[in-house]
Structures are given as C-alpha cells and as structure tokens.
Amino acid sequence: MSSSETIVAIKDLEFRWVPDGLPVLAFEHLHITRGERVFIKGASGSGKSTLLSLLGGVITPQRGSVEVLGESLHTLGGAGRDRFRADHIGFVFQMFNLLPYLSTIDNVILPCRFSRRRRERALSRDANLETAALRLLDHLDLADPAALARPVTELSVGQQQRVAVARALIGAPELVVADEPTSALDWDRREAFLQLLERECEEQGITLIFVSHDPSLEPLFDRTVALAELNRNCH
C-alpha cells in the first residue's frame, strides 16, 4: 500500500470562511509522508489555524480534497471525521490546553475516553490508562508525584505544554499536529521542549506537523513548508 507511506495529501485546495470572500487557503498540493517532521511556517492570519482545522476535519474545503492516512476526509461525513480525528490525530495548542477541572493524569487520558482505538492502543502497551499516562509523563520529565498531585492550573506553562504533548501522544495516533505550542515558553525552554516532542514522535513512529510563525525553530525540523509561498503557488 503506497498510501501507507503518505500521511497527508492535499490537492487543489481552496477554502473560504465566507462564501463570496477571498480564499484563506488556495494551493495545488501538500504532501507529507510517514515519520516526517514538518515545520509549517506562517505569520498570523496566513491561514495556519485554518489548515489545522482542515487536517482535523473540523471544516471541509469548498474545492479540492484533503486526504489523511489515505482517507478522503470530506467523504467521511461529520460524525466520521470526528471519529477519525479522535482515532488518528493528536493536537497540541498554543496555551491553555488543559481542562482545569481534571487532574493531570485525567487530562492526559482524555482522548482515550473518546476514542476506542486510542484506548486499545494505549492498553496494548500498558496495563491501564494511568500507567500509560505516567509513562508518557515520565518520558517528558514530568513524573514528579508532587507536580502530578497539583491542580493543572498550578503547573507552570512549560509543564502544562508537556502534559498537552502527553495527551496528544497517548494511544499512539499516526499524526500529531502542534499549533504554536512553544510560543508561551521562554526561549531556552523551547528547544528542550521540541527535542522532547520530536524524540517521542520518533520513538512511536508518529508524523509531526508543527505550525509556527517563528523561523528560528526551522532548523530543528526535517522540512519546512512556508504557507505564504504555498498559497502563492496556486496563482
């Protein structure tokens, strides 16, 4: 299966938020293969978040196709896309990723509550979900019991982002999409955070799509896609 090597294939895409407005995104193709760590660079307003929503199947394009893992998202239907996203994609956002009323562990295992596939994959490796969460947190240097016992709102921003990474990784989804996860971190913390993220993705064979406006992070990735250039290419 050649498609097993292709994680993301976007063709002839055009997306507008308002029907008669200008397209936010319009490009011929974007191709990402398994295991790649792709840096998608774009200033704010360049359509980064829109691209992520398209990849997650939260929205569908007016024109063109978005295929993830060989599945054409627009043929799945709304409920199918929700399930697909839950099963195959982990997300990390800019900040405030966590539900304040859940413990750290509960935040990490949240995707397993909505996706049977990720629950089963997590349980195939660990005896229970708590162990799976703790193992991931340990890999991300967050196993300190004192930190785990605290409400998530009392964790530092860096700790919160690592919890969010653990949540995106649990149950080994094929794709992790990170939207500016480092922008709230101090400069010297960014690199350490990214190294942790990449190491985990590599270990589990997870493809990483990292979106940021910050060009200084570029060297840490396999490949860079500049959204502005991509968009321009179609004209």
Added chain:
Amino acid sequence: MPIFSLTIKSLWNRRYTAFLTLLSIALSVTLLLGVERVRTEARSSFANTLSGTDLVVGARSGPIQLLLYSVFRIGNATNNISWQSYREIADRPEVAWSVPLSLGDSHKGFRVLGTNQDYFKHYRYGNKQPLAFAEGAVFTDLYDAVIGAEVARKLHYRLGQEIVLAHGAGAVSFVQHADKPFHIVGILKRTGTPIDQTVHVSLQAIEAIHVDYRDGAPLPGHHISAEQARSMDLEPKAITAFLVGLHSKVATFRLQRWINEYPEEPLLAILPGVALQELWDMIGVGERALLAVSTMVLLVGLTGMLTVLLASLNERRRELAILRSVGARPWQLFLLMVSEASCLTALGAVFGIGLLYLVLLIARPFIESQFGLQLGVGMLTPHELNLLVLLMGGGLLIGAIPAWRAYRYSLADGMSIRV
C-alpha cells in the same frame, strides 16, 4: 459515559456559582411544593368541615352567608327561625335526624353554640368521621359545657373548670353572664374544623342565661338566679339554624324546595357540599394567585440558571474546543451542557424537597395551632411528582438553549480557541 463524569467534574470546578444556582432552584422548589401542600390541605380541610349532613336550614339570606355563620361561625344570622317551624320540619317523615343550632354568645373570643345531644351523635366531618371526646362526655346538666380542642389548648382548660359566657359574639364583651357559670364536662378531640374553636352548651342553657334579657339586653331590676332559672320553662322560642339528615338522598331536593317555599316564615335550605364548593371558588382566588406566584418564582429560578449557564458559556468556549480536539462530537458537547442543566435542576429539586420536609417538620405544630391545617409529612403526592416532572422538563428545555449555542460554537470554532 465520559460526558457525565465530565459534567460532574466541570460543575464541581465551578461549585460556588453552581451551588448558588442550585440553591435558588431548591428554594423555589420548596416554595412551590409548600404552597401546593398548604393549598391542597386548606381545600380538603375546608371541604371536610361538614359531611353527612343533607341540608342546612336558616333564615332566608344567601347560601354562603348561611354556611358561614352556621358552619364556620363567621358573621351573624340576619334572623332567627322560630321553634315551631323547626319542629314542623324536623317532624316530617323524610327527616331522619335534625340538630338545632343557636349562636350569639361567646367565651373569650370563642363562639358559644347552643345545641342538643344529637349534635354529638350526628355531626360528621372529614370522611364522615363522628365527633370524639378527648376527655369527659356530652353535657347532661343545664350548666354543663363541652369545649373544642383549640379552646382547651389556648385557654388551658381542664375538666371541671368553671367558665363564664359573655353576651354577644365579639371578642371583647362588656356584658358577662357571670351569674350563671358553666362547668366543663367534655373536651372534644381535634377535628381541624371550626368545632375546635367552639364552646358547646345545651339549647336550654342558652335560654337560661337569657331568661332575664329582653331584646338582647338585660332587663334592669329583674334578676333571675341560676337556680331559679332551672325551674322555669326553658324551651327555646327561636334558634339560628339547623342541620338535617334524611332517610333517603332522593328526597333532598324535594324537601329543600318545600323548605324554601315554607309559607309561615322565610327560610333557606342549602346543600352544604354545593355551598362549600361555591364558597371555595370565591375565596380560592387567593390560593390560585399564590400558586401563580410560586410558579413564577420557579421560573425565575430556572431563568437564573439559564443566565449562569449562558454567562459561563463564553469562558467555556476554550473547554469546548479542547474537548473537540480530543475527539468529542458536537452532540456530546450538547449533551454535556444539557446534563449540566439537568444535574443542577435535579439536585435543586432534591435539595428543595429536603428543605420542604425540614420546614414542614419545624413549622407543622405552629401551622396546626395557628391555622388548624394539618400538613402531611407523608410521601410526595402524584400531583407533586407531576410538578417535579414538569420542573425537570423545564430544566432540560432551559439547558437546551446553552447546549444549542455550545453545539453551534463547536461547529463554528472547531478546534481553534477563541478567547
């Protein structure tokens, strides 16, 4: 179900506002159910004031006025019935029993009722319950009195105690029948009817204390002592009203008509059940207004919940986006909001019911002694359960409003977190 545990944890996270919302719902539930209990009890105790009597007869006035003074001891009769008329009607073949009533005197604010022993035999209240004695027995001597439970409780009266009746029905009377004191020989069990607040004596006793009166005032220089009165002719010349029981209900309307067309004097016979219903319809307006107000309070409680839920929704868009990103479907977010509203409503109802029973337990003795209402502390009635089901339905409907908005947000925002 992951959504339900999320609901609980999310609510717990916002427990202070959630608790206040819950409290406002609980209080309005308590109010609604409390009003409902008082209403039902007032209605039934009202309708049960007199039962087993086929006709109440008095001088011609209005049916409600007759009912008020003869049964509820409220107000005064416009006129009396002559003893001859009473005897003529009482002796008719279709009449099984009759009880004469003579009102007009009082004792420390309680009405005095002149009647005969048949009263204790035939009077029925509630579900055709007869009168029962807590202590003592029916009057036998001329100066014996039987008092209602409330009279005994309020004035701390015991058997054998001597009391003096006052002339006239006012709470404060300047003319006392001090020369002819009565002995308490019986105390009735509580009935929850005006009987509890009545002092019963014989018709002859009423005659005896007025033997030296003319036109409602004592005759000056013409005093007759209690012992002298005993030897006089004490057959009453007039009574205020009388109760009639018939052998057969079929004869009720015929006799009623006969009495209403009685040629010797203008009389009025009423069916007590019908008159009670008419009277309740009249005074029931207040009771319905009370229900309307408590329903409004409940609506205010629910609207308060809506306000809180909608206000919190904006801060929770982030939470909704996070849930979407980890795989929650839009309908699950809808469910999250609805179950939150239902949870608040249900907990509010449970708290409200608990509070109701607490209030009932505490206030019951007071309400019973002050208003003669015996509020039940029993299980919820089907009617009350209906109200609670309506409340839950209202809570669900109200919860659907923020839920729908959350659903729309989650479709429009997707996973992008907008603050």
